[in-house]
Amino acid sequence: MTERRTYFAPQGGLAPQTQVLTDRAVFTESYAVIPKGVMQDIVTSAFPFWDDTRAWVLARPMTGFAETFAQYVMDVAPGGGSDRPEPDETVQAGIFVMEGEVEITLGDSARTLTPGGYAYLPAGSGWSLRNRTSGHAKFHWIRKRYQPVEGLDRPEPVFTHDDDVDPVPMPDTDGVWSTTRFVDPSDLRHDMHVNVVTFQPGGVIPFAETHVMEHGIYVLEGKAVYRLNQDWVEVEAGDFMWLRAFCPQACYAGGPGPFRYLLYKDVNRHPAMHL
Template sequence: MTERTYFAPMGGHPPQTDLLTDRAVFTDAYAVIPKGTMRDIVTSFLPFWEDTRLWVIARPLSGFAETFSHYIMEVQPGGGSDRPELDEGAQGVLFVVEGEVAVTVGGEAHVLTPGSYAYIPAGADWSLRNESGAVTRFHWIRKAYEAVEGIDRPEPLILNEADIAPTVMPDTNGAWATTRFVDPNDLRHDMHVTIVTFQPGGVIPFLETHVMEHGLYVLEGKAVYKLNNDWVEVEAGDYMWLRAFCPQACYAGGPGPFRYLLYKDVNRHMGLPRRG
């Protein structure tokens, strides 16, 4: 198994001598948040979390992407929370990129290390603590769970990327693959968080245009990404945020693999407005 690396923001501030020019852009179809914007000045804090700060890189916005929020959490040794989620209707996915954290879900304790994935069902009793001697950084993606009568709710999941064989896209000769933590046919789940990997030279060979909203955090490598009408360069630490039906494609130029953590909403009817 190839040893994986996962980029994590460190904060800090650039010197006064740096130019202001960067690659950040926000349009009516997509946003690109480069790694260089994730500085100390834009961190946030949450109720009942100790020795923890976070970067909010996506939140529901009317008329844009509306289904999810995406945080990058930074927990100091000894930090964490016994009341991490205050919304009983919110499910979550954690993905660890640096350090080690202890998570207890429904009374069962787990240690998460880089590459670990945790699915936390809505309403679950859970807590999180950094019991190590080093800073821990992880992604936390949240979505309001859409229950369906006659379909069971999903159970907690604790997995690691290293234990999952990627699913290779047909007719790509291994150039494009997806690491799936949840079976796509499991209709209990209304969101998927996966890892997409392109080998150097790999491409999305058409403009994907679909109903799913996306958050894409680049874990490793670099590429050029087609977003709506624009080609943008992205690298490890950058974030792309796409509304529904934003055309998208990419080309991974190398020299190493291009990999990103991907969110999308799935498996539910479209909500319809009520009139009269």
């Protein structure tokens, strides 16, 4: 029997005036935690040429924060969407659906993504997106400027689903820690990866990962205690974390169910040699 997946999406709304102002939001020079309680109506954005759509901007390139990517949670009402969603032809996209469904048109072909569905859309591909259902659609939109390499072709579009990709167990973990990879990690045409990482209850990252890849992490399911630089923080479904390059990280999955998160990282390119 296939395990039923769940994907937590922001619900919006606004906290009452009686609520005590205590939360887990943290912003530092090496990491940030944006908990689900922060994603309320008052902090949404609207974008040109997007109809009946609002967005929670989780990360954007800026001094002292994300350097390589932007990440949004998009909330598209029935009939909404965009025929010209991407304003920059040099920017590629990763789309991961959490709630509802969307139709993505690329050239003469239209594909429908349901919860757990993932699309990689190359830079300059001229894609469009519509919600043709009677309910809201919520999905992650990850944007990164593509870094072409002379002698390497550009990658093709990818349409797949969380359930259709076999998770790869991490070495010596007996499957307690695994990664669902939507593109082949050995394909050097790609300069970003968007994966789903899964820890079974009690699973751990048993060392402080310290590496050049920048991360955007959105918790899809479950809860854990996460190590960010020198701090341990509690995170749960709906929380977002940004980790600067070389920020130490580790985690303990808390249970009672799996701890799963959507992971962005920049890969397969030389660091730019400028200051």
